[in-house]
Amino acid sequence: MSKKDQDEISFEQALSELETLVERMESGELSLEESLGAFEKGVALTRRCQQALDKAEQKVRVLTANTPEAETEPFDSDV
Secondary structure (H helix, E strand, C coil): CCHHHHHHCCHHHHHHHHHHHHHHHHHCCCCHHHHHHHHHHHHHHHHHHHHHHHHHHHHHHHHHHCCCCCCCCCCCCCC
């Protein structure tokens, strides 16, 4: 997957691909070389997901900045 392709896929697509990669890697059926390639692709997909989340968080901050009654709270992923 080229950098251009990674930048154009949606968050949902990147997350889905990442989940599929993890399942394949956890299966233990990949060779070492295939595992390294999958890991490399997984790192790129993780970065894409993080960029999308950062961008969404920035938009929320901008939208709520001019609304004093709108309070943001930290996201607790353990819920």
